[in-house]
Amino acid sequence: MELLSPAGNIEKLNYCYTYGADAAYIGLKNFSLRVKADNFYEDEHKRVIELKNKFPGRRLHCALNIAFHNDEIDRLIKNIPYFKEYPIDAFIVQDLGIVPILQKEFPNAELHLSTQASCMNREAVKVYKSLGFKRVVMGREASLQEIAEIKDAVPDMEIECFVHGAMCIAYAGRCLMSAYLNGRSAQEGFCSHTCRWDYDVLAQLDPSKDAKKIAESGNLVLREHKRPDEYFPVYEGENFTAVLSSKDLCMIDHLAELKKAGVDSLKIEGRMKSVYYVAMITRAYRKALDALDGKISEEEAKPFVDELYKVSHRPFATGFYFNKADADVAVSGASDSPFELSAEVGTFLDEKAMEEILKVADDGRKLRQSKIDAMCEPERKAYEKRVADKPDMHLPYVEKMEGWKMYPIEPLNMLTKETEIELVSPDVVGNKIEWGKDFLFVNPENGQVYNWVCNGHPCVMYTGLEVADGTLLRSKDPEYVEGKFRDSGR
Template sequence: MELLSPAGNVEKLYYAYAYGADAAYIGLKKFSLRVKADNFYEDEYKKVIELKNKFPGKKLHCALNICFHNSDIDNFLRDIDYFKQYPIDAFIVQDLGVVPIIQKYFPDAELHLSTQASCINREAVKMYKSLGFNRVVLGREASLKEIREIKDAVPDMELEAFVHGAMCIAYSGRCLMSSLLTGRSAQSGFCSHTCRWDFDLKMDPKQLAESGALSIEEHSRGGEYFPIFEGDDFTAILSSKDIRMIEHLKDMRDAGLDSLKIEGRMKSTYYVALVTRAYRKALDALDGKITEEEAKPFIDELENVSHRESTTGFYYSRADADKTTQGASDSAYDLSATIGKKLSAEERKNVLECAEKTKSELQSELDAMHPKAREARLKDYELNPDRRIIPAEEKEGWSMYEYEGLNMVDYDSQLEFVSPDVVSTKAEKGKWLLLDPETGCVRNWVCNGHKCVLYTEYDLQKGTLLRVKDTGYIEGQVRDTGR
């Protein structure tokens, strides 16, 4: 089975591939249901081509899954020459109006039917096959039993289904609630995720007794009420659980699925990397490439990425899908940095030469000072060691790596390295330094925007991420962090 991962930007595309995805799906600005993801535009096609060359055999799918108005069609046709520069293997669409356009201008690209088309029966799959579709991303309401029946009826049609991530409570994600409450259409890519708002239940006892009417009010939108219907065993709206099928991959394979899709083009690089890695290892165990014991630690790491309560959705029983939850996604860790390539011997030498130069200049400055002033400076360093400028020194067995800071790290931080094939490595104090590459000096702390090199005795795999425990995280308690 193909493992298909989300990529909201070029960086996430790299980590999807590096952490084990067979294919990744991206969006093009203005034509994707995730317009708030970074998506792809301008000259990024060059970087995408470079990545495809770096990861031969990996596929690139493009979500072109909005409902097109006439103006959208016109805009797409106007930009068609630009889009043709991307190495796209397949387009994911729901609007049949763009099908002949894709077939004309992208004759080598496959057509994949979006889950938004709500295809959940064998006759519909046959019809889409007759239109030239190579794959159907099934509606999320299809059970494994129904998927098996569809595969038996149309064995030469590829079938794809979601395996992990946030699920929309609306039918196949075709939500009108966002448009109704905020004027932002989910079908044009502007979903405001109203189903995840923090609502209060408002009841008029007399009216409730007479008609059973119920309404909800969102905390930050006082005075705005939205009527809902309460059934015997469900509430018509509110937040769905996340889907998680990593424990049931054999059943998905036996049902005839060709591709397993991870949700999350708006999720973080950390999320994309660790979720992709977990499913890669689980699939490798299913195929006998590694043991279940070897895969288990990677699967356990799913608890360390942002998530809500999980469910198996509609795959086994609709009752599982009907259970709602509350609260935002939360994680025990913050991604603090991405670790790039190991510096070459020449690059390392340059950093250390900068350090020697800085050391010499500092010593010359001290030597030129009045003895009492020099004594005061050295005393100040003793009392305030964080003010001391410390040039790096050659350390046998240590390596330097490119470091792209995302959140603040200092020497009190408990760093952990995660990589495609190493679950996590806790970095011990004294075994790593953060250097300014221009001066060769040790930095006391680093955050986003600081030029930095990681100098460490740890041998780090390419694609390593640096995470730090979130001190505000409380196990079992989901915070509204906005993630």
């Protein structure tokens, strides 16, 4: 089975491939249902081509899955020469109006039907096959049994299914709440996730008298905190309650069932998620799939799979795959993570660049020492006191360490010598590394060794550790309390 990961920007695309995705899906500016993702534009096709060359055999899918208005069709046609710059293997579409355009202009690209089309039965799949689609991304309401029946009926149609991430409470994501409350249409990529806002539950009847009657009467309502004069009915019927936010989907423990049902591609949701999320979730599913295929043992895969549960998420469920009851349970807010991404680690500096930094450090150290040597005794003591009182103003210079290399990093939050830092990579679960023993953070401009770093500081990591491509540094979130969830807001 193919592992398909979300790439909201060029950086995330790199991590998708680095952490094991067979394919990644992107959006092009203004034509994707994730407008708030960075998406791809300008000359980024050059970097995409570089990544495709770096990772031969990896596929690139492009989401053109908005519902098109006339003017958007015109813009699509106008932008076709630009789209052709990208090495696109498949287009994900829901609007049949653009199908003939894509077939004419991109004859070598596959057509994949978006989940937004809500395709859930064998007869619909047959129709889409006759229109030239090679793959159907199943509507999320389809069960595993239904998927197996579809695969049996149309065996040469590829089936793609979402296996992880946020689920929309509406029918296959076709929700109008955001457009109604915020003027931001989910169908045009502007979803404001209104289903996950904070609501009060109000009732016009006395709950002590007849709770069931209240629930079935339509007199039970929700009121969003920032809209005190607007009310939204909650209705409880036979075996269901119509209310807002769903659990997150997680099928990592059921890959064998998906394979048995005939699923060809496993899709992770989350083009708006962080680099850390994309990397860790992709890695977990990669290892689980490798174990399923016998490439590694289940024991080898387990530590990586366990890390999936340490990435921020809502309570997990299996959606509609096994039964509807699991999908009907609503939640709000988000769960917590004990870790936060601290830095992204780049490719190591070549020998020349590293020697230049070491030389700058050596020159600075010699100059400082010459000034100290020229000091009289009282002046030297005063200087030593200043160093002791304000060590950050008198940082030491880095010295050459045999076998160590320098890697450019971009700190994302403050890191001090007390920060618990772990190194993670495609094949390293999470190794604790010790400041001073395993690594140093160095200012590449003057060769000084930092006591702490934060975002905006020019920095290289000087280390003797083995650092793979795509390595990330994470740190323990000091505000995390196990068992206590902090709502991440909207």
